[in-house]
Amino acid sequence: MTVFDLPARLDATNAPAIEQQLLRLIQTDKPALLVCNFAATDYISSAGLRILLLAAKTLRQQGAELQLRQMQPAVADVFRLAGLHGVLNIQN
Incomplete structure (x- = not known):
């Protein structure tokens, strides 16, 4: 298991750098x-x-898994509103 700690904000400002780090x-x-x-x-x-x-898709292609953990309620709401609770593995 590898853990990747996300920053306080994940938005257009830092998304390209986070994407590079994850990939x-x-x-x-x-x-x-x-x-x-x-x-x-x-x-x-x-x-x-x-x-x-993108990270989840890339991992799936390698036969691996992405889990999202310790989500704050406001962030979890964004995933629910976007309909991603059934698409991504969210563990709280």
Whole structure:
């Protein structure tokens, strides 16, 4: 299991850098399970959602899994409103 700690805000400002870090981690470490830790994250935009969907797709292609953990209620609401609770593995 590999844990990736997300920043307080995940939006268009920092999404490209986070995407690069996540994809590099996936390609280099090839984790069977990648856990994105949302403990410090209090805001996510559609740009943030997009990179998590990309990471999940990339991991699935490698036979691996993405889990999202320790989501704050406001962030979890964004995932629910976007209809992603059934698409992504969210563990709280």
